[in-house]
Ligand code: SAM
Ligand code: DTB
């Protein structure tokens with residue numbers, strides 16, 4: 670049963686249950702609602718990189734930190750479409766375009782993004798964007814252009830949010846998610862672990878997501894990529910056991926969602942990633958880069974899929990899942 674009335678205590682009980690029980694339960698839920706042999710392969714492209722006015726402590730694209738990322742203006746539409754085409758040929762079924770913006774402005778850049786969305790949609794890919802805050806009208810325009818999903822992460826709990834970002838509020842984030850939902854665009858929202866948050870913060874974030882009026886269709890679980898020059902540069906690497914608890918708890922509380930093993934995969938062995946798939950993750954990002962940081966080699970992913978007998982999932986299957 671889909672539940673949107675989880676209590677924080679229930680989610681905490683799940684998150685803290687003995688690890689092998691937790692994985693077993695999550696794997697059982699996963700098998701009830703999804704084909705465990707299927708993993709969706711997605712590609713990210715940073716269409717506008719760096720120079721962002723926000724102060725997200727994890728982000729190498731914030732203008733105020735000095736990182737190795739240099740700022741670039743919005744890419745040209747034809748370059749983006751060529752890149753989407755390559756991603757499709759390499760086996761991706763979802764293409765996500767990211768922009769280092771605080772919010773979308775109604776200007777020529779937004780018109781260009783709408784053209785990118787139209788073009789990527791025409792390639793038969795699930796087209797996703799992550800552009801910062803949106804107004805209801807902007808969300809509708811993206812929908813009309815053919816946008817399938819919008820990524821807007823809560824990142825952490827409401828309580829810990831101010832320690833990570835001061836230039837916007839948790840309520841701003843939730844407002845954009847509501848605008849996306851109302852426009853009929855599929856919602857992608859998750860977070861990052863390894864930023865110094867407590868287990869209670871992780872549980873709090875999952876509680877907010879799992880008690881939205883409708884669960885997000887997609888929940889990315891990112892392990893912090895600690896980038897030199899950001900305030901979180903010295904954070905120790907997240908342990909696989911923590912990733913597993915997050916993935917499994919997301920899977921159990923939001924059974925229909927695609928749970929995406931997102932940033933941080935480059936630091937994980939094949940065996941560790943296999944455990945994440947067992948615990949209910951059913952999507953990865955492929956390609957040599959995420960937005961600005963390195964990702965797994967495509968040969969690694971190919972071998973992993975062969976070894977684990979995993980098949981790439983077709984586009985637009987989400988709509989069919991209604992168990
Ligand atoms: N500027 C838009 C925004 O913040 O919504 C879109 C792009 S932003 C880079 C998209 C997401 O990437 C963030 O919400 C965050 O969850 C994730 N992210 C950014 N830097 C990261 C890092 N160093 N490690 C893990 N995830 C990261
Ligand atoms: C998400 O949750 N993770 C992706 C995607 N949504 C946009 C981004 C990860 C970015 C990691 C840092 C970088 O490469 O810049």
Ligand code: SF4
Nearest residue numbers: 721723725728731769
């Ligand atoms: Fe800007 Fe997004 Fe990075 Fe925050 S996460 S600094 S909003 S690009």
